[in-house]
Amino acid sequence: MDYKVFKDRIEINGKEDFDIEHILECGQVFSFVKTDHYTCYSADKKAEIFEDEKGFKIVTKDPEYFEEYFDLKTDYSKIKSELSKHKILQNPIKFGHGIRILRQNLFEAVISFIVSQNNNIKRIKNILFKIREKFGKNIGDFYAFPTRVELLKATEDDFAKLGCGYRAKYLYGILRQVDEQTLLEWQSLPTQELRNRLVGLIGIGPKVADCILLFGYGKGDVFPVDTWMHQMYGQFFDRCENREKIRNNLTKIFGNLSGYAQQYLFFLMRAKQNKKGIEK
DNA sequence: TTCCAGGTGCATA
DNA sequence: TATGCACATGGA
Numbered sequence: 001m002d003y004k005v006f007k008d009r010i011e012i013n014g015k016e017d018f019d020i021e022h023i024l025e026c027g028q029v030f031s032f033v034k035t036d037h038y039t040c041y042s043a044d045k046k047a048e049i050f051e052d053e054k055g056f057k058i059v060t061k062d063p064e065y066f067e068e069y070f071d072l073k074t075d076y077s078k079i080k081s082e083l084s085k086h087k088i089l090q091n092p093i094k095f096g097h098g099i100r101i102l103r104q105n106l107f108e109a110v111i112s113f114i115v116s117q118n119n120n121i122k123r124i125k126n127i128l129f130k131i132r133e134k135f136g137k138n139i140g141d142f143y144a145f146p147t148r149v150e151l152l153k154a155t156e157d158d159f160a161k162l163g164c165g166y167r168a169k170y171l172y173g174i175l176r177q178v179d180e181q182t183l184l185e186w187q188s189l190p191t192q193e194l195r196n197r198l199v200g201l202i203g204i205g206p207k208v209a210d211c212i213l214l215f216g217y218g219k220g221d222v223f224p225v226d227t228w229m230h231q232m233y234g235q236f237f238d239r240c241e242n243r244e245k246i247r248n249n250l251t252k253i254f255g256n257l258s259g260y261a262q263q264y265l266f267f268l269m270r271a272k273q274n275k276k277g278i279e280k
Numbered sequence: 281t282t283c284c285a286g287g288t289g290c291a292t293a
Numbered sequence: 294t295a296t297g298c299a300c301a302t303g304g305a
Contacts (some may be wrong), residue, residue, distance in 0.1 A: 243287090
């Protein structure tokens, strides 16, 4: 895939390694809107993505930020060719060939995946947009994701009123347990140590920690096991295991590319289940 | 109405 | 160490 960064946009040539629908609808991110095109919101930045016959145009005031965000410097054809050696991944990769793992804002990822627990994607999106509107800075035609300092003004009841349910106390608590700087400093830790730190925070369990590691820290050697992956494992491997065992087994198989493997599997599983499908 | 969603924390054995 | 249950809420 080749692409070019301009002052006000990025132009992507080809669709094999970049498909905005695959990228956004594979469950890794919640702050986007679909109209006749997709609009992405990350932290205090925004990009609109348009598809044409040749590829995609990412229109934004912050092209460098979104070059990083969409992980454009990484060669996904290499990743896919490596992962395609595993029979179980051949169909999922074919189906979700345009998936890329987003490099999301760390703090936003932490809050987002706490909200995501035992919740459905539509509702997660609503709650996160409400959090933006209520506590984030108004940037013209959208709201930035609030900083920790901005969110510290929120009471537990404020979160509950936005529909967070029992997660309100986790959000209220997490803001008082860790700040953005500390989260950033943990970046250099080995994955397991970093995971231990995250799981040590009230409101973050193994699954949410793995999502933060993968989508916030860009650690490929984790495999988030949620209800869908639990189902998938039962179907493919024809046996029942607990989530921690599934996670351990699959990271052993996929190594540093575990997180990528997980996304291809998740996307296909959910599309099948939704029936309406996100097929092309 | 009932079930379920990108789970977690806590009590109990 | 492992298992079971409560927890909020709205979409399907």
